[in-house]
Amino acid sequence: MIGGFEQMVLLAALRLEGGGYAVTIRQELQERAGRHVARGALYTVLERLESKGYLSSRMGDPSPERGGRSRRYYKVTTLGVNALKDSKDAIVGLWQGLESVLGKIT
Amino acid sequence: MIGGFEQMVLLAALRLEGGGYAVTIRQELQERAGRHVARGALYTVLERLESKGYLSSRMGDPSPERGGRSRRYYKVTTLGVNALKDSKDAIVGLWQGLESVLGKIT
DNA sequence: CCCTAATGCCTACGTTGTAGGCAAAATAAA
């Protein structure tokens, strides 16, 4: 089973379609999910996701900018996509029909 | 921030509208999310959610069945509902528009 | 060359996830 934060990282990487690396993935999380993550934290998660086979990575060429060190680009694997589907199905099953109950309490 | 599994437990409890206890919540998780959980594991999570203020509990009267020990019923608090809303917003933001990308890969 | 900027990675620890087994409480059976 995939963790909640891993799921988010995977989704961010998926949206960037193989062209994302740590910095852009981090931005994605910040902007789309309003979630702040320390840089180091993200690298740890990316590494774990790759070791589980949900992500694959490749080193790019250095970019012609100041401090433009080579970036590690991440791509979601088929296994990763399936994991995302599963976790989505699980959460959707639990949410189904709950909007009304939510309103009843709020 | 609330964890992924805690979120599921909270949703199961929410659906049962205060009339759920460990056994029924566990069934809910199994049936709606296809998620098997050991009994002990669930009690731990319920306890943690209550200590964080996302759940409140009350002991019921014994039921007139064989082994009908008193049950601890759980109810999602306002704080819990808000936590659910937040986590939903975060994940929805990341999923938005991704169904097409998902299909492109599959 | 030294400085600064961008990125990757190591290390350590707090939090959440998971389950096995024991204990208690209640009825059924003997």
Place this chain on the structure above:
DNA sequence: TTTATTTTGCCTACAACGTAGGCATTAGGG
């Protein structure tokens, strides 16, 4: 009334995930 069986709650221990600070590496600018 004693013993067995069932249902449920809870304790304990460990694995996995979440989180961040700081160091290292590589690149261009002065």
